[in-house]
Amino acid sequence: MALTIALGCAAALLAIAALGAARGQLAGFFKPSYGACLAATVLPLIAAGAHLLDAGTPDLVLRLPLGLPWLGAHFRLDALAAFFLIVVNLGAAAASLYGLGYGRHEPAPQRVLPFFPAFLASMNLVVLADDAFTFLLSWEFMSLSSWALVVAHHRQRANIDAGYIYVLMAGFGALALLLAFGLLAGPDGAYDFASMRGGERAPGLSALVLALVLLGAGSKAGLVPLHVWLPLAHPAAPSHVSALMSGVMTKVAVYGFVRLVFDLLGEPAWWSAMVVLALGGITAVMGVLYALMQHDLKRLLAYHTVENIGIIFIGLGLALAFQANGIGWAAALALTAALFHVLNHSLFKSLLFLGAGAVLSATGERDMERLGGLIHRMPRTAVAFLVGCMAISALPPLNGFVSEWLTFQAILQSPQLPQWGLKILVPAVGGLLALSAALAAACFVKAFGITFLGRPRTEAAAAAHEVDGLSLASMHLLTLLCLLAGVLPGLVMDALTPVCQALLGQRLPAQAALPWLSIVPLAEHRSSYNGLLILCFTAISAGLAWHLLRRVGAPGARRAPIWDCGFPVPIPATQYTASSFAQPIRRVFATLLFRAREHLHMPPPGDPRPARWHVEIRDLVWELLYLPLAGAVDFAAGRLNAFQFLTIRRYLSLVFLALVSLLLVLAAWP
Amino acid sequence: MDRLAFDIAHLLAGSLVLASFMLLYQDRLYAMLNLFALQALLLALSVAWQAHIQGASHLYVTAGIALLFKAILIPLALHRMIERLGIHREVENVVGIGLTMLAGMALVALSMVVMLRVTAEADPLAREDLAFALAVVLLGLLMMVTRRNAVSQVIGFMSMENGLILAATGAKGMPLVVEISVAFSILVALVVVGIFLFRIRERFDTVDIRALDSFRGERR
Structure with missing residues (x-):
């Protein structure tokens, strides 16, 4: 039933896309379009949620006579798919709700309305x-529809370039996945997942498949060094699409990795965990360092997506390491942490992008150095954005803390691992994770402080106004979910147990029954966390401090000129700027990593x-990896170009030589 | 009877290859046309013999088509074309005759080796036939590659197609429709090529395809 609902809603979304193509240019068409999208995403959300929470439901399978005639189109709803269906449709519903309000600001609706539902x-x-x-x-189809959305505002040159790089990387990733599936299917061409699942594979073949999946899914998710398209393409799209691409599409890529590596590939090898862990650690730190160097609000958020993908892959790598060594309970903990972070990141990254979109539509500015003081003009957006910043900085009692805490709990189990390589690497990756968490906090102090606090730096920022109610409702819904997932982590972890059971054959103990909403992932004497306690403590101590300050310290508010540090020049340019905020960190890290020069x-x-x-x-990944690659391709293309201008007889000779050499190969074949 | 049937089929197919070699050697246009007609005649005989030993009466139709179109109509048409165009009777080779012949022999050897290897389980009659057919195809292609004159390229193309028909009739069960459609596509190709020859001639006063290249402004 749930599967039928989900497929029906996908078909409905395609129909909405077709309608959007036909009627998209009509003024006001965005309302029924986004409204229908909202309905068609909430329904599968509820269905998948019911499927996941109702323990013991069998997997639903369906085969439709579409696609290749001898294969058909197979669909399956298991615990993993249900969980990711929730993640996808939660983000999609929030983006649709936001679109209902934002739609009237869209300058070219006919370029967005056909592709948005198709993307969903x-x-x-x-x-x-x-x-x-x-x-x-x-x-x-996902790549192409999102590409169309990236180049929706095609008058800006940067968007076209971003779209070009995006479509190149997407094509490359799909090619890698195609080869991976080909290797998994084997010579018989068994392309349905059910027959791939049981196959026996040589270790070399498994390694090749893992490398291809890392290239394919990793390029979509944004693993360093395959991340280059992401900070260009995600900000280029309209803001609610950016939220979807960053919050949801990268999660679909994570889904692809989990499905292929944990489900289809079979038993992992311990060194495969080393690769995934190292890539995850590097991605986390590089992502946040890139983000710190940015002044563009949406691009900063996009780089943070890279960081969070790194955190998720650290969790997945840990799960691989423990699973390869038969330590199932620790693998279940790591996988739970990774998937919990998938959910969390989809919530707060969607929230932050929607907030950035609100700022963009209110001021027309994405550059933080031209914003400031928005908390006075957009207080509700500011609150939502602040909660998102706190969540992504992993501050308790919000949700980001729980999943990173769980990841650290899994890292602390590394002495159980027998291989020395893992014993050394896992704590090192833990150090990288801690560093990236701290830098993320610094980065979001910068993002929130420069954008919303202080005084407005430009006229546009001074003339900002609060966005409409529907956009706000969408952001506040996500804010609430961030808080709920932080205070009630046990519910999410319990919902993830069927996923761990299906993929690893192990599950964490049930958390919902524990008193006072605590979570105890392993055992009481090792570690436990209580979000409610921290929420209550924070609320009570903050309330008490406020009360004391107001009543005891300074009774009655008084208005006075602000302290000007003895420097009474009343222009906003004297404020702290984004780049001055990042300067200490830039001097420490970026001098080497990005060749930063002042x-x-x-x-x-x-x-x-x-x-x-x-x-x-300077971006060394770009300069040392992509530019030489582009140069080599350019050179080869220049050489091959000569083949375009041969005489007829030469073409015939080429055909002849090719034929003869193929025949020679056939004759010499052993 | 079986032994004799095989030998005659072998003889006819082998003489097709021989005709290909003669085409490769010949450097005058009218002689080439005559040789092409001879090859088509041999093809028609070979196909008719196949029809006889396979007991497949539709192959007689194929043989008839080959005889009518390829042995009579096409050579006559090309003959008239050459007369009306008044082209140079000699054909210029890119590679010397000796080298071409050596390459042709190597190609025949190659096609024997390949075909006898890959069709190890097939009916011996079909095997031999396929090997000769591949040799005819390769020799036709070699002729197209080594000649500069457009008419001789057309003849090379037609002789390649002879090889295809030989292969198709050697294998049992090839439907007649396929052969008829191939025959007609060749006829259409002839008409198109004829028109083009006249157009090329009108423009450039020659049917040497080098003129086309220099018109395209390319270096050689």
Whole structure:
């Protein structure tokens, strides 16, 4: 039943997309379109939730006579698919609700309305697919519809470039996945997942498949060094689409990794965990360092997606390490942590992107150095954005803390691992994770502080106004969910037990029955966490402090000029800026990693020109990996170009030589 | 009877290859046309013999088509074309005759080795037939590659197609429709090529395809 509902809603979304293509240019068409999207995402959300919570329901399977005639289209709803269906449709519903309010600001609705529902439908279909053909078809459909949304505002040159790089990387990733599926299916071409699941594979083949999956799913998720398209493409799309791409589409990529590596590939090897862990650790730290260097609010958020994908892959790598060594309970803990973070990141990243979209539509600015003081003009957005910042910085009692805490609990089990490589690597990755968590907090102090606090730096920021009610409702809904997932983590962890049971054959103890909403992932004497306690403590101590300050310390508010540090120049440019905030961290890390250089042009005394100071940051991944690659492709293309201008006889000779050499190969074949 | 049937089929297919070699050697246009007609005649005989020993009466139709179109109509049409165009009777080779012949022999050896290897389980009659057919195809292609004259390229193409028909009739159960459609597509190709020859001639006063290349502004 749940599967039928989900597929029906995906079909309905495709129908909405077709309607959008026909009627998208009509003013006001966005309302029924986004409204229908909302309905078509809430329904599968409820169905998948019921499926996941109702323990003991068998997996639902369905085969439709679509696609390849001898294969058909297989669909399956198991615990993993149900969980990701929830993640996808939660983000999709929030984005649709936001779109209902935001839609009237859209300058080119006919470029968004056909593709938005198609994008939602394709993500649902990827999660539900149960054979390689349907999976790849939906995956490519997802890439293409999101590409169309990235280039929706095609008048800006940067968006076209972002779309080009995105479609290149997406094509590359899909090719890698195609090869991985080909290897998994084997020479018989068994492309349905059910027959891939049981197959015996040589270790070399498994390693190749893992590498291909890391390339394919990793490029979609944004693993360093395959992340380059992500900070370009995610901010280029309209804001609610950015929220979907960052919050949800990267999770679909994580789903692809989990499905292929944990479900289809069979028993993992311990060194595969090393690769995933190292990539995750590097991705987490590099992502947050990139983010710290940004002044563009949406691009900063996109780089943080890279960081969070790193955290998720650290969890997945730990699960692989423990599973390979037969330590099932620790593997279940790590996988729970990773999937919990998937849910959390989809919540707070969608929230933050929607907040950035609210700022963008209120001020027309994405550059933080041109914002400031928005908390006075957009107080409700500011509250939602602040909660999102706290959640992504992993502050208790919000949800980001719980999943990172669980990841650390799994890291602390590393002495159980027998291999020395893992024994050394896992604590090192733990150090990277801690570093990235701290840097993320710094980064979001910067993001929130520069954007919402202080005084407005431009006219646009000074003239900002609060966004409409529906957009606010969408953001506040996500805020509430962030808080709920932080205070009631036991419910989420219990919902994840069927997933762990299905993938690892192990489950964590039930958490819902514990008193006072505590969570105890392993055993009482080891560690426990209580979000409610921290929430109550924070609320009571903050309330008490406020009360004391107001009543005892300074009775009665008085208005006075703000303290100006003895420097009474009343222009906003004297405030702390985003780049000055990031300067200490830039000097420590980026001097080496990004070759950051600071240039000061001080005119000589008497020269009336202003002094100039600028920071130069280079992206070494781009310069050392992608530019040489592009150069090599360019060179090869230039050489091959000569083949375009041969004489007819030469073409015939080429055909002839190719034929003869193939025949020679056939003759010499042993 | 069986032994004799095999030998005659072998003889006819082998003489097709021989005709291909003669085509490869020949450097005058009218002689080439005559040789092509001879090859088509041999093809028709070979197909008729196959029809006889396979007891497949539709192959007689194929043999008839080969005789009518390829041995009579196409050579006549090309003959008239050459007369009306008044082209140079000599064909310029890119590679020397000796080298071409050596390459042709190597190709025949290659097609024997390949075919006898890959069709190890097949009926011996079909095996031999396929090996000769591949040799005819490769020799036709070699002729197209080594000649500069457009008419001789057309003849090379037609002779390639002879090889295909030989292969198709050697294998049992090839439907007649396929052969008829192949025959007609060849006829259409002839018409198109004829028109093009006249157009090329009108424009460039020659049917040497080098003129086309220099018109395209390319280096060689």
